[in-house]
Amino acid sequence: MIWRKELFTFAGVGIIFIGLALIAPISDYDYYLIGVLTSACLWVIYVVSWDLLAGYTGMLNFGQLLFAGVAAYTIALFELNYPIPRPLMMLAGLIAGIGSSLLIGLPSLRVRSVYFALVSFAMLLVFSRITLTFIWIFGGDYGLSIPRVYSREHLYFTIIILMAVTIVTMRLVVRSRIGMALQCIREDEETARAVGINVSRYKLLACLISSFFTSLAGICGFYYMGHVGPEMFGMMGSFNVVLMGVIGGTGTILGAALGGGVLAMVLEYMRPVAEYRNLLYALLLTVVVMAAPRGVWGGIVSYWNQKRRIKKGI
């Protein structure tokens, strides 16, 4: 039943997936194009994972890339210092990434709303400081780099598969009992408790799911770039995740995917006007927030509903 309700999502994700899979050989694996698309897909995964926390659970996370950064740094350290089998390294990276979500999840059990946002932001800055301070471990400003391990084509396909899986999984999660619990927690934690929802457990579960996909994306991104640096824990990255989510529309997953994908590409193609890029970006945010407070997707949905209601004559 849930599958039929989500037919629209699956069809949409399927079409975009096929499009992305075809465009690679058609463009003859154009270096620039593949690079842009890869980075856009990674942003989509980050923003969609963020939406589960911010849009559904009400945990306005300002440190989403923390998970990805921890996973990437863990793998980089293994690659450079301890040459264990690669699957084990990835497992270690994934575990570290998910483990780091406790740093966001545990405070969320005590602090809410704006205060939680500040705590999540502070966590990010702590890690940024750690990587910059312990230069002999984390390479300071330069970060850690490794020679290419997997071909860019392979990684491209891995990442688009991961993106499709992330969006579909998230939609199924938010449609399930878990999604219902998360929305109740967002609306009113006390009432959620009063109807039998274990708030702590579901908040941590949301962190776990969100950090799982973010860490996987972080790992793929690391192998794609062959590099991870302190900018992963920088303000701009995680802030961008929030902006993309808000512009796209929170609390729908699809809006977040749209925002992440489109804005990542827009940002990339605005490189020629680099000086004005952030200005245009800020203008866009202002316009969207004023015209459609629930994001572009939220705006489309409410317009659609309104039209349908008029048609029905209600």
Next chain:
Amino acid sequence: MREFLTIKSLHKYFGKLVALHDISFCVNPGEVVGLIGPNGAGKTTLFNVITGFYRASSGQIIFKGQDTTQFSPNKLAEMGMIRTFQIPRPFKELTVHDNVAVGTLFSPERINQTHTSTEEFIEKILKRVKLHPLKDQPAGILGHGNLKLLELGRAQGPFPELLLLDEPFAGLTISEIESVSEILQALAAGGLTLIIVEHKLRELMKLVTRVIVLHYGEKIADGIPKDVTQNEQVLKAYLGRRWSKSNAGY
């Protein structure tokens, strides 16, 4: 028979303030108990302690034969002890239907025993609280009267065995009070145990089989409505010394 709800010398302090002092009483299955007292008597605090939102400073709470003094609200809700809030706290962005449905998701065993499908159970609740026509609307657009009804409906979602209602009549018009009263009577007739905090005594007394009176955190009376309304201490607490019987000629 195992104890349904037993409170044994319950104390609750906020710092040095004594909110509840040595409260003890029993509630039997099927009873409708009114919990009354002047403002600040500790009625809502008692609710919060029983339902696990506050921790008791000392004393014991036994629900369905288990010591539940340290249980969390969600655990108690799973066991069938559900509360409502004085000021309605709906899940605003969820539809009316989903507000009720949420409860059914997290304590499903009891519903499956008595109903063929969860959906049928939800429909029944929505019809009972007269919100069926609004079921696809988000709860955020409802007015106060309907929110109070929704609060009642949401509380029935988890198939409660004990329902604690915090001022179900607050802020309602006379006709709305009547319809809430009818719903509560129907629930009580169905065998549900109710504990009701209320200030509208006239309406409350028609519903309840027993009244417990709190005053400054202490239990001052416990009995059938007729006796309690004659009780010396209760009159003093509500009306002041001047109006109590012993000073009638004052």
